Amino acid sequence: MRHRGGEHVTEAVASCLALLRTVVDQDWEGVKAGHLEWSCRATTEHIASDLIAYAGQLAGRAQRAYVPFDIAVDEGTDNEGLLQVVETTGALLTAAVRTTPPGVRAFHPYPFRSANPEGFAAMGVAEVLLHTHDIAEGLGVTYEPAAELAEFVLTTIFPHVRPGPDHWRTLLWATGRGDLPGRAPVTEWRWNNNLVLATERLTLQGVTPAAAADLSKGGDGGFTWVVGGPFEGTRQAAEMVLKAYGSGVHRPEFGLFVLVREEDNLAVGGIGFHGAPDEEGLAEVGYDLVEGVRGRGYASEALRALSDHSLTRDDVQALIAAIHEDNAPSQGVAARAGYVRATVEEERFAYEQRDMDRDLRLYVRRSAPRQGQ
Template sequence: MGGDQVLQAVEHSVAALGRVADRDWEESTAGQLKWSCRRTAEHIASDLIAYAGQLAGRPTGRYVPFEITTAECEDNADVLEVIRTTGALLAAAVSTTPRAVRAFHPYPFRAADREGFAAMGVAEVLLHTHDIAVGLGLTPAYMPPAGLCESVLARLFPHVRPGDDPWTTLLWATGRGDLPGRAPVTEWRWSNPLHIDADRIVLQGVHPAAAADLAEDGTGGFEWIAGGPVEGTRIGAGLVFQAYEAGVHRPEWGMFALVRKEDGLALGALGYHGAPDEEGRVEIGYDLVEGARGRGYATEALRALVGWARERARDQGDVRSLFAVVEKANTASRGVVSRAGFEKVSDDWGDGEHGEQFAYELRLLA
């Protein structure tokens, strides 16, 4: 998800709304919103320029304190020109912002990267164009490109089971329509991936679209050191995408790519095998590309993950312990879990009378 997708969404929107630019947008209410169609169109432009501003200014604690005005616009065609212009500015900001940059966005983890702002910009354009189209009775009905809708769902709604029709699913997920077999949505938020900061690395949440790419021999959008990603990462990514397709994926309990700060290269992956069970226990797993082993990266990453889990345990109480299974012959991995504070709880884990694995657990709250 990048600048090209922002431009595609904007051009599709402007073309659709251009067909009804001669109508009265001030007197028509935009779909289920309380705004007029004119106010909603202005909001699209405001979102686009605000997201561009976040990527350009890179604040970490708030939105950059400015806003756009369309007071000089004489008609609806002028507003559409502003939407096209602000879309181009966001596309340029996305295209020129380094991958590692994060800027403030409130939901859900207080920050988003360039891909997140691109996805949110696309979503704002698609959804509010729909609102305006409904308010103006646009015929035929507004129908954005399915690929854009699918991308928005996989990046911003990783907890939502994808449906057969991405556009219908996106409308349902944002409270704008019904979906057979699913309860109406009354509240919703974006869900940008969680990033966990460590000393030399950042644990970057892998959203379902990136997971699908990794599982299919791609890079997941990351730049990897030589030899990566390894097979374990690809298998784990496949499990993430399967959970997404089943509607049981919870992004904070998913996979993280381990990205080295000094050069932005991915070294491996670490993550959970799913959300905590009824007893609050969740299993973790990890691997590194061979060229990154023996330098303490796995221990650093696991300690960072433990730190996040401790905060989660204190704040929400849905997780109580972390669990790990390690091959007995894998002395390096056994050292990683031990240094991160895990204690051995079984010498014979696995099938048969004498299992081939050790089991470790770390209790998060005393």
């Protein structure tokens, strides 16, 4: 599966234009857009501004901040002319997404300071869909975009939101624009681009629910793999991500990461967690590599980086790896990443209280003492 972000941007902009051209003769300046303080005209300008900003981030490969530019609509531009600006800026974002290699990331503040082309596409689609909804509400017309566009946004930049039976209503609820039965109203929200961690030879790229769904079905998850990949353990981990996502308990920073080799941008394996930390701050890690690239230190390098990152969090006290007693290579991976064999008491507790298989051996890496502890 190659990502379809550019195509989704095109479809979202087309749906926006199709609706707004039916009300192009109305007064957009004197009417507020839904619950926003902006007028319908200002909101339309905002859509165009976001689309060109995201295109600029990707095209300029911005790393530290937004590229310092904006667009200004010529004085006297009518509503139809404004829609031409939206159409043009949408085409520019589509082109930027399609021509930017998947591994490239550019600055965006939330929540991990960067996004890939698919992330920028999803943010662009979200801006178009949600603000077209706001404008439609202000002008008294109904807007219903294609369900797959809302699903693309939810599974790419709202991985923390439990999916509902209606993707569009779920997206509206998740952004404070509607109600869902059985769920409390949303008053504050932000989207969530995937986390990426860099090592000397790899990048650990967080897997979105959209990518996990493809991996679980036998696809490539949007990655280009070395021969033989992805390995079965990565597909099983993707199924775990989907299960957590469907239950509303998925936390992306404790999900699955694909290991991408810097030298050729090929995916070589997977690493991640069996779930979020428990009440004691304990989380279990797992990892695998495609057979043809084993023995090169990639797994230790990735495990060390992921562990270093996770153990700085206040909600993580220790990480564990359960490894088969006969799997000496995997035990070596854990040891090189700073893990040590658990105590007899800890293993006994894991066997008796956590139902760990007795053929497994427990390895532990603990967080460093923090100030005040």
